[in-house]
Amino acid sequence: MTPITEVAGRRLALTNLEKVIHPATGTTKGEIVHYYAVVADALLPHLRDRPVSFLRYPDGPDGQLFVTKNPPPGTPDWVRTTPVPHSDDPGAEQVVLDDLASLVWAGNLVAEFHTPQWRAGEPGIADRMVFDLDPGPPAGVPECCEVALWLRERLAADGLAAYAKTSGSKGLHLLVPLAPTPSKEVSAYAKGLAVEGEAALPGLMLHRMTRALRPGKVFVDHSQNAAAKTTATPYTLRARREPTVSAPVTWEEVEERRDLVFRLGDIPARLERHGELMAPLCDPEQRGRLP
Incomplete structure (x- = not known):
């Protein structure tokens, strides 16, 4: 039964x-x-x-x-x-x-x-922006941390706050709470930052998916801001060999530039210690506006 x-x-x-x-x-x-x-x-x-x-x-x-x-x-x-x-x-x-x-x-x-980055009933009107930092071996999470810190500072210069989580796979995700904004505008802004980052850190950042360019660099995937795209939800488990989680991380952990891998059993204690690190994404008072 x-x-x-x-x-x-x-x-x-x-x-x-x-x-x-x-x-x-x-x-x-x-x-x-x-x-x-x-x-x-x-x-x-x-x-x-x-x-x-x-x-x-x-x-x-x-x-x-x-x-x-x-x-x-x-x-x-x-x-x-x-x-x-x-x-x-x-x-x-x-x-x-x-x-x-x-x-x-x-x-x-x-x-x-x-x-998706939008809510039911409002397809194509985003209330968050995402950057998927995908390392090409031998680059890994430490290199993603370096890119995340650059993006955090650049976003802050435009008055935008960023929150980091592991992808649960091999990279990092940065999420930014936004006042409702058409996905096309968010996509254009995100791509612009990725292009700017590649110019600032040419040995590390990459805004194009071209396989031949990937080894040793971090691809800043801005395309998940398109209305038709989706991103792994914070705290979801991933279909990996071990039960890894797309886990929110502190900026102090990012600054340590180490491998960040969290499994199913790690999350309750992290919530106890850090609280819900991505709560600002769900707070309308924390939403920023694109310049």
Whole structure:
């Protein structure tokens, strides 16, 4: 029989909780679901009112990975959906994870959570800007930290505050809270900063994705500000060999220029120690304006 659990007044069927998803650490599906329940207060504000795309890995990172944008089969009728029309499907909808029960249901899917920089009902009007710092080996997270510090200072010169997190993969993400701004304007500004950074630090920063240019440099991916793009949500688990998290970090940690890798078990203690480092992204009072 499938166990039925009650979460925040909703009845949920949680399946295969003993299944090992990350063999490298023995992490089970039950531990993944538990993680999302424990960090819900920090994670939900970043998911709330944003259509979510799932990168599912139900058989672990070495199994089949597949992206789900439409509500998965069997989505409960109490899980919110919102219209996200596409050119090839004007009636398309996506899930919105607004509450604890919805989050635990989604955790049972075993998926990364990816969200756009805009809110449901306002596609193409961004309230945050993102820079995805992607290192080309032998560059790594320490080099990403160097780039992040340059971007932080440059953004500050324009009156914008930046907040850093690990990608949960191999780089860093910088997020900037914004007053609602058309995504096209945000994209243009972000690209301009990436180009400026490459000129300032030509041996380190790169604004183009060209593979031949990547080794030893950090690609500043500004393209995720496009309305059609999404970014790994703060606190989401990633489909990696170990259960790594896209974890907010302090600027002191960035200044140390070291490898920053955090796993599922590290996050509750970090929240206890640092609080929710990305809370300003959800505070309308902290939103900046592009120059």
